[in-house]
Amino acid sequence: MSEEEERQLIRDRMAHWTQQGIFGESVYDAMATDPCLPNNLAIPQVSEASGLNENTLKMRRARNMEPPFVRLTRKFVVYPKADFFQWLKRRYVPTRKDKRARDEYTQRA
Numbered sequence: 001m002s003e004e005e006e007r008q009l010i011r012d013r014m015a016h017w018t019q020q021g022i023f024g025e026s027v028y029d030a031m032a033t034d035p036c037l038p039n040n041l042a043i044p045q046v047s048e049a050s051g052l053n054e055n056t057l058k059m060r061r062a063r064n065m066e067p068p069f070v071r072l073t074r075k076f077v078v079y080p081k082a083d084f085f086q087w088l089k090r091r092y093v094p095t096r097k098d099k100r101a102r103d104e105y106t107q108r109a
Contacts, residue, residue, distance in 0.1 A: 007048040013037055014049070025092040032085035040070065040078035050088060 001009075017030040031037065031049070046067065047054050061069055061077060068083040 003042075003044045006042050006044045009037065010045050010048040024094055025089045028085045028089035028092065032082045032089075034081075037081055039081050041081055041084055043077065043079075046079045046084060049084070 013031060013034050013036055014027065017027050017034075020030075022030050037045075041049075043054055043057060046052070046057060050057075050067070052060075060066070061071075067079055067087040069077050069079050071077050
């Protein structure tokens, strides 16, 4: 899978869950257990989902900072899907806009 395809997969799955009416931190629970995503995410997928660029992720790994990662070889790193999305969930800050979106979706259904 190419780097762009890896990024697109994250965008598609995020869109899928929001179209299902899942908003806020619940999206990260859904992504953590999404069977269409691999168990270990590549750096481009983590970059896409978190908004952190790849150099920032590299710096965080060098400083042994989260998100949790697995170094398989000196140059090959993956991020366990469940751990990564739970890390994002812990950093989620709800806003009034999230509640409005959830309420509007519920009223339309």
